[in-house]
Amino acid sequence: MAVTKAKDSILDAAERLFAQFDYAGTSMRMIAEEAGVAQALIHYHCKTKDNLFELILERRSTMINRIRQERLKQCFDEAEGGIPTLEQVLDSFVRPAIESGRYSWGTYFSQILAKLANSVDDRSRDLVHKYYDPIAREYIEALKKVLPELPDSGVYWGYLIMTSAVVSSMPRTRRIKRLSEGILDDDSIEQMIERLIQFNASGLLGLSTLSEQNNGRLRTDVG
Amino acid sequence: MAVTKAKDSILDAAERLFAQFDYAGTSMRMIAEEAGVAQALIHYHCKTKDNLFELILERRSTMINRIRQERLKQCFDEAEGGIPTLEQVLDSFVRPAIESGRYSWGTYFSQILAKLANSVDDRSRDLVHKYYDPIAREYIEALKKVLPELPDSGVYWGYLIMTSAVVSSMPRTRRIKRLSEGILDDDSIEQMIERLIQFNASGLLGLSTLSEQNNGRLRTDVG
DNA sequence: GTCTATAGTTCGATAGAC
DNA sequence: GTCTATCGAACTATAGAC
Numbered sequence: 001m002a003v004t005k006a007k008d009s010i011l012d013a014a015e016r017l018f019a020q021f022d023y024a025g026t027s028m029r030m031i032a033e034e035a036g037v038a039q040a041l042i043h044y045h046c047k048t049k050d051n052l053f054e055l056i057l058e059r060r061s062t063m064i065n066r067i068r069q070e071r072l073k074q075c076f077d078e079a080e081g082g083i084p085t086l087e088q089v090l091d092s093f094v095r096p097a098i099e100s101g102r103y104s105w106g107t108y109f110s111q112i113l114a115k116l117a118n119s120v121d122d123r124s125r126d127l128v129h130k131y132y133d134p135i136a137r138e139y140i141e142a143l144k145k146v147l148p149e150l151p152d153s154g155v156y157w158g159y160l161i162m163t164s165a166v167v168s169s170m171p172r173t174r175r176i177k178r179l180s181e182g183i184l185d186d187d188s189i190e191q192m193i194e195r196l197i198q199f200n201a202s203g204l205l206g207l208s209t210l211s212e213q214n215n216g217r218l219r220t221d222v223g
Numbered sequence: 224m225a226v227t228k229a230k231d232s233i234l235d236a237a238e239r240l241f242a243q244f245d246y247a248g249t250s251m252r253m254i255a256e257e258a259g260v261a262q263a264l265i266h267y268h269c270k271t272k273d274n275l276f277e278l279i280l281e282r283r284s285t286m287i288n289r290i291r292q293e294r295l296k297q298c299f300d301e302a303e304g305g306i307p308t309l310e311q312v313l314d315s316f317v318r319p320a321i322e323s324g325r326y327s328w329g330t331y332f333s334q335i336l337a338k339l340a341n342s343v344d345d346r347s348r349d350l351v352h353k354y355y356d357p358i359a360r361e362y363i364e365a366l367k368k369v370l371p372e373l374p375d376s377g378v379y380w381g382y383l384i385m386t387s388a389v390v391s392s393m394p395r396t397r398r399i400k401r402l403s404e405g406i407l408d409d410d411s412i413e414q415m416i417e418r419l420i421q422f423n424a425s426g427l428l429g430l431s432t433l434s435e436q437n438n439g440r441l442r443t444d445v446g
Numbered sequence: 447g448t449c450t451a452t453a454g455t456t457c458g459a460t461a462g463a464c
Numbered sequence: 465g466t467c468t469a470t471c472g473a474a475c476t477a478t479a480g481a482c
Contacts, residue, residue, distance in 0.1 A: 006465075020344060025247030028458060038467050043459065045465090111343060118337035118394050121243060125396065136402055156403045157418045164391030165384045171341050173348065179359055180379045195380045195430065202429020203422035229447075250475060261449050266477065268447090 007045040009035045012105070014042075015056050019108035022115070023053055054127065057116070060100070060109045061131040067096040068135055072142060086146050086204065090197045093139060094166055098193050101170060110170030117167050136163070147204060154207035162200040169196060230268040232258045235328070237265075238279050242331035245338070246276055277350065280339070283323070283332045284354040290319040291358055295365060309369050309427065313420045316362060317389055321416050324393060333393030340390050359386070370427060377430035385423040392419060 013034035017026040028049060032039040046052040071092035075084040100106035116124050117132075136159065143155050150158070169192060177185045186192060236258035240249040251272060255262040269275040294315035298307040323329035339347050340355075359382065366378050373381070392415060400408045409415060 022245050022247050024245050027456075029456080039458090040460075040468085041466055049458070111341065114341035115338045118334065118341065118391055118396070120334060120394050120396050125398075128396075128398065129401065133402065140402065152403070153407055154418075156399055156407050157415075158422065160399050160402070161388045161392065161419065161422050165388045168341055168387030168391055169384065171343050173341070173343050173351075175348075175351065176379055176383050178352065179356065179363065179383070180375070184376055184379050192380075195377075196384065198429050198432070199381065199384050199426035203426035205429075206421050206425020207418065209421070251477085252475075262476090263450085263478075264448060272476070 006035075006037055006041060010037060010042055010045055010052070011056055011059060014052055015060075015105060015108045015112065018053065018056065019111040023049075050123075056109070056112065057127055057131055060105070060113075064096050064100055065132070065135040068092055069138065071096070072138060076142070076145075083145060086143075086201045087197055089139070089142050089146050090162075090201055091193070093162075094196045094200070095193055097166055097170055098189055098196070101172065102189060106170075107172060110167075110172075114167050114171050117164070143204070147208065150204065150208045154204075158204040158207050161203065165200060166196055229258075229260055229264060233260060233265055233268055233275070234279055234282060237275055238283075238328060238331045238335070241276065241279065242334040246272075273346075279332070279335065280350055280354055283328070283336075287319050287323055288355070288358040291315055292361065294319070295361060299365070299368075306368060309424050310420055312362070312365050312369050313385075313423055314416070316385075317419045317423070318416055320389055320393055321412055321419070324395065325412060329393075330395060333390075333395075337390050337394050340387070366427070370431065373427065373431045377427075381427040381430050384426065388423060389419055 010031065014026070014031045017030055017034055020026075021030075028039055028042055031052075032042055035042075042052065046055055072089065075088045075092055076082060078084075079088070097110075101110060116127060119125070140155055140159050143150070143159060144152070147155065169186075172186050174186060233254065237249070237254045240253055240257055243249075244253075251262050251265055254275075255265055258265075265275065269278055295312065298311045298315055299305060301307075302311070320333075324333060339350060342348070363378055363382050366373070366382060367375070370378065392409075395409050397409060
């Protein structure tokens, strides 16, 4: 049985509005109007406003993370010696997220996800836990294999810093265009993917040079 | 003339509530109750809800960015040869932000800022423009001096990726504790500052190795 | 500066017809 | 599955006393 057409248009409309006005700033009336259905139909299909938000998150996170999972597995399957390069692993992580921005839904979902990832309330943490911890654990294991010299603490911190950078690069704030006075823009997806992989690969490798015993002191012989 | 005590308690209360429930999810009634004043007094002191939000942003951003500005200047003044190390520059950027999390207000403001930074609506962009573009331009100029071999596009992308990582590391989501199964936590401020500096310094340097003509191809000889 | 009271609007959710 | 109608509550902002 296919998902009803009405339910899809409700999810699409809510996704656009939640992105633009935030969860609390979006009313069921606005969603109904945007979707072109009666307000009561949203409750019929999606129960509550809170559940509607989770449905949106579930739809896109499973979509993106399934692709990541497949490409990560492919990395390891096709690698000579069974260990792919760091860049190959990061590509499988970064590309599905940034490429989703090509689709109109991606521009909306990315804003929802970025705000969710930076929320500290219990409900938001539970949602991140439910939909993003499984893929996080897979990448943490993959990074341990690809970077065997990196201590575990570096892997965890590195993964989280990298994730922050990727998630925050998904919404097109156009800030780079303003700061660079029009020279650069965030609509070049391939350029952004390349920069993110390069920056994060180097950043992860950089954590290797920081020994556990060495905390508080930084090498200053770079640059 | 000192700022009124009532106004401060209104700003403090609103800061806590905006962080917890977002802008649209916080009502003037909630703020009045949390501040222990009448609802009408908020309008007297802060005019509208929208203006109240800007007052909160102005108060903390000027506080943090003034410290950054002073320390950045100090870096260059005290450096031998006039050019400080990359890590010294990044320390002046990262430390004031992360250390603000020691104060209770920092835990609230960090959540507000992280969501603002990931918003694409015109009002949010204007606020980022007004309160964060000046300090951004100072650091971009500083990075150009510290990393003379890095092409401009690398400086702009690097600054924005770094900023994303730092801003998203400010709210204590405690995700690292869950993912590391209790081994690590985000309450160790010194450890977090060190990791962020190390990661971002390496990430910025990593962008140097990516030539303008080379886009689409990555070196794979790392790891 | 601080308050009470309230105008005028909008909210999430549900009841019940078809 | 889809609709109209509506309940009870909450909203921002202001008027006006002190």
